[in-house]
Amino acid sequence: MHDLKKIRQNPEIFKEALKKRGFDYDIDHLLEMDEKRRKLIAEAQILQEQRNKLSKEIGFLLKEKKDANEVIRKVKEISNRIPEIEKEIEELEAKISQDLSQIPNIPAEDVPFGKDENDNVVVRTWGEPRKFDFDPLPHWEIGRISGLYDPERAVKIAKSRFVLTYGALAELERALINFMLDQHTKVNGYTEVMVPYLVNESTMYGTGQLPKFRDELFICERDNLYLIPTAEVPVTNLYREEILNIDDLPKKFVSYTACFRREAGSYGKDTKGMIRVHQFNKVELVKFSLPEKSYEELESLTNDAESILKILGLPYRVILLCTGDLGFSASKTYDIEVWLPSYNGYKEISSCSNFEDFQARRMNIRFKRDRNSKPEFVHTLNGSGLAVGRTVAAILENYQTKDGNVQIPEALREYMKGKKYLFSN
RNA sequence: GGAGGGAUGGCCGAGUGGACGAAGGCGGCGGUCUUGAAAACCGCAGUGGGUGAUGAGCCCACCGGGGGUUCAAAUCCCUCUCCCUCCGCCA
DSSP: OOOHHHHHHOHHHHHHHHHHHTOOOOHHHHHHHHHHHHHHHHHHHHHHHHHHHHHHHHHHHHHTTOOOHHHHHHHHHHHHHHHHHHHHHHHHHHHHHHHHTTSOOOOOTTSOOOSSGGGOEEEEEESOOOOOSSOOOOHHHHHHHHTOBOHHHHHHHSOSSOOOBOHHHHHHHHHHHHHHHHIIIIISOOEEOOOOSEEOHHHHHHTTOTTTTGGGOOEEGGGTEEEOSSTHHHHHGGGTTOEEEGGGOSEEEEEEEEEEOOOTTOTTSSOSTTSSOSEEEEEEEEEEEOGGGHHHHHHHHHHHHHHHHHHHTOOEEEEEOOTTTOOTTOSEEEEEEEEEGGGTEEEEEEEEEEOTTHHHHHHTOEEESSTTSOOEEOEEEEEEEEEHHHHHHHHHHHTBOTTSOBBOOGGGGGGTTTOSBTTOO
16 A cells, blocks of 8 residues: 555656556556545634534523524534535545555666566576486475375365375474474574464455455454464564554564465366365564664565575575566565476475565554654565475475485474484384 | 444543543653652643744644444444454354
């Protein structure tokens, strides 16, 4: 959500930025509505002022037992005109905020111009994709051969695009969750938070899942609750409608949750395996930052997410999204993509974004520089650290052995009773 | 699920339809006193919006949300949401 005042002050900046994003919108029309709105507000307030003054007068007159009928008649006349104007203001405001809520965030200055994902820029690449001296299997085949991956029964008890694993495969996923949480809390300085998986409507509006992305959500209609598509939703909403202390910034949280997505419109894409599913595990990083520090924080957050892949020894690259591929609320986004032999390419495993004050304004999350200064909006950031299901897939594929086993990355062994290979003992 | 009680500033907590943006206390900030601190005393402090210049000032709105009654609502009425207590059920 943008600040109407800022748009009013720098309309050209917004026009330019939206053009870069390929978003067509008539800023001038918005400003016309705003001007009309302000004129009406001034008008209504003058009438309210008159009404307030005369009403007080009535109080005095009655106290002194004097006749107030003439004044009452006058006030009534004034009061009658107020609702009309207010109705007009309300309609305008509804239209304005409706429009405003459709306008995407403006890209940061160093975001490359581009039309779609083909114009994204590779920022850095880490690790060499392994050269196999045998034909590597996709992770779903490895899982199936081990007998520990059971999509059929997942379909039976839920529906397609659900995952079910047993034994060592389940253990691997649990180990990864613990490893990631330990790394982010003990080494990278995040505070772990465990949050509700079901949230209310206001929370979904706060981070922008509603109203635009309703189709992507699982909904518990009876109780008016929604299953979270990412921990970003409950965690960023922690401080909705609050004013934070400047000394507490930045606030850094890491949260493991299951995530639920309907994946509407993705039929036929990534249908096999655990890459695109309705329920998956994710460890999420969320930061609340000072405005002037948020881009620094984005770099370190991205590094924190990368550190997991480095320690696990999984080759990856970091992509800077271009203006055309940027998500609705983000000012700048790095995608981290892990090497997957079955795709013979890189696949997204984390997306790290700075939203500047776009989400904070919507959620009204502010801080004060000191006692007497005006509250300002914080900047919010988040990124996966990492998507756990996809990390499982990456480990299976990248660490598979010729005889159908999977080597366990060194750092993970202490989380798996010291085992070196997944399917043994 | 049943019965009842609540929601007021950073926190606690008063509040009679008319000078209430709201007593009092705690906490905060500034000062006096003190070598320093504490105590005591004095003073300052909400949020959003309109108009000014992103200043001062003036004005409007805000006592959980929405609606209503009234010249006038924190106060009366309706409604929704949330919280609490007791009973029932339950991991």
